[in-house]
Amino acid sequence: MTGQSALGLQHVRLGTYYVVPLAASDDFEEWRDHARRLLMADVPPDRVAWTEPGGSAGDLFSHGDRRLPVPGKDAQPPRVSKRFMEIARTVLLNSDPARFSLLYRVLWRLQAQNGSIGPRLIEDAADPDVRAMADMAREVRRDIHKMRAFVRFRVVEEEDGSEHYVAWFEPFHHILRHNAGFFTRRFANMRWSILTPRGSLHWDGETLREGPPATRADAPGGDPAEDLWRSYYASIFNPARLKIGAMLKEMPRKYWKNMPEAQLIPELIAGAQAREAAMVAKGALDMGERPQTLAAIDKAIHACARCPIGELHNTAVMGEGPQDAAQGFSGLMIVGEQPGDQEDLQGRPFVGPAGQLLDVHLAQAGIDRGAAYVTNAVKHFKYVQRGKRRLHQNPSAKEIDVCRWWVESERMIVRPRLVLAMGASAARGLLGRTVSISKVRGEPIPLEDGSELWVTSHPSYLLRLDGAGREEQERLFARDLAAVAARLAQLA
Incomplete structure (x- = not known):
């Protein structure tokens, strides 16, 4: 046949x-x-x-x-x-x-x-x-990363008095040979062995040898240096930044038994809330008195490191607007999510691709950007480094809530009649809670000071779309801005 x-x-x-x-x-x-x-x-x-x-x-x-x-x-x-x-x-x-x-x-x-x-x-x-x-490849890449991150060597003294470093690791996949080059480059001057149930690697400083599978009993126990490592880990553990779910996703419990510092994790987690409460009681998390001028806010946010974003290699980006904004100009305040790469480099809000798209739609709606006060809910650019590129990362709810202090301070000084929040992060920064854009867009939300909040999507969201989806979302965005323009005309 x-x-x-x-x-x-x-x-x-x-x-x-x-x-x-x-x-x-x-x-x-x-x-x-x-x-x-x-x-x-x-x-x-x-x-x-x-x-x-x-x-x-x-x-x-x-x-x-x-x-x-x-x-x-x-x-x-x-x-x-x-x-x-x-x-x-x-x-x-x-x-x-x-x-x-x-x-x-x-x-x-x-x-x-x-x-x-x-x-x-x-x-x-x-x-x-x-x-x-794609799923299988993703699992392998994750396992490769875990091995490189969680292998811990323990020193063993040989009969001749020399030191040999031995590690035990349990990979999910066949990644041992693949990772050999990484470890020979990273620990080129050490004599080491990596033992796994799938095989073993042995490096004498010049030659790499492969060996048979091993068992956990073949690996050594602890060594004196681990006490120093545990002390260091305990000293840098910050309860205010603890996210148990994210930590377990990145470092599953499977790897804990091979890592000396992991022995402290249950105890540190258990005491995290108590330690954070003590920090608050002592005023360590107190933001202090509100700045009374936009210039004071500008100076303060450049020194702010109250969340992890502020500790990245970036620069705080202050809001900008007409000169009368500093005296309470009773106009429009536009709030975005956070500065992007270009905003961070230039020190001004909405000057990158999202800002250019915003300018086009503001002009079509008849809104003068130069007459609006433009700022962001988060003042620093959150990113992850990939080679020479800095890739945008969304701020967490806690990071937005910490930065809300600055947005509220800006709004108290500017005193806008109408606030336009672009994106869920901006809305949270003004409301203190997360809302669904599709449910609240197009209608005013009264704020406690008598102003109105209008919510729409963020221009960067539109840039990530294409085809019919992009056209529909741009139509909704243009409709929202038209409604804001009409309301501004009524309030004038």
Whole structure:
């Protein structure tokens, strides 16, 4: 029985199954060579079983042929995109036994020419196979990061008096070899061993050797240096910044037993609320008297480090507006989320892409930006460094609440008749609670000082959209600004 294949060759006999035993669980080149040969011999995915050391082909393939087929002389080599190769190398390190079949199935489908099934398949994030690959790759990358972050060496004194550092780690996936280069570069001058249930690495300062799997009993216990490390960790632990959920997500309990400082975590968590209450009682978190001028606020926010954002390498960005704003100009106050990269560099609010889009819509609505006081709910740029780039991160609710002091101080001095909050963060900074933009937009919210709050989306949100979604959200944004302009005219 024959049929046309993805490569244009003839299918193998329907009853022929192939079992492909792999010599290593993490050898991408070995898998690639076998997959290439199977593709060129036109063997479909449902006729192949991949086995790794210690694995089984299952009952269906128990009598399969372990001799790989020989491709025909006219067989064409498979077409493989660079994107597929990059993802596949990472996916192969996953511990899921189905990864080999998944990769071969996607590779087979990439050879087709009909519609989205073909060379463009790897770009289809909605495809179940492509999504499964992405999930597996994400798990591997996370495990790689965890190993680099949570390996802890303990010193062992050898018979000759030299020091040897030994660490125990339990990876979820086959990442040991992949991480070898990182540790040889990071600890090039140390003699060390990393022991895991999947294998071991040994570095003598010049040569890296691989060893067999180990057990926890093979690793040493504590050493005197760990007392110093625990003392340091306890001294820098800040209860005011404790987020248990985020901490457990980043450092799951699985890793605690191998980290000396982790032994203190339960005790530090238990006492965190009491310590924070004591700090408040002593006035350590008191913001002091409110500044009485915009210039005083400007000076104060540059010295503010009451939340983690203020400790980043950034510069506080003060609000700006017409000269009469400092005397209470009774006009419009526009509040955004936080400064962006360009705002941080230039020291002015809304001068980047979001600010440019805002200017366009303000002009279309007939609102003079120069006549409005423009500021942000959070005064510093929150970001994460990726190489030379600084990528925006949303401020947390607690960070917004800390910075609310400054926004309230600005509003008390400026005394606007109408406040426009752009985005949920800005709304929280003015209301002290989170609201749904879709539920409150387009209607005034009375504030305690008699002014009105109007809420709309943030221009940066519009910039992240495209197509029909962008058009609809820009329409709503323009409608909100038109309503604000009309209300300002009524209040004039």
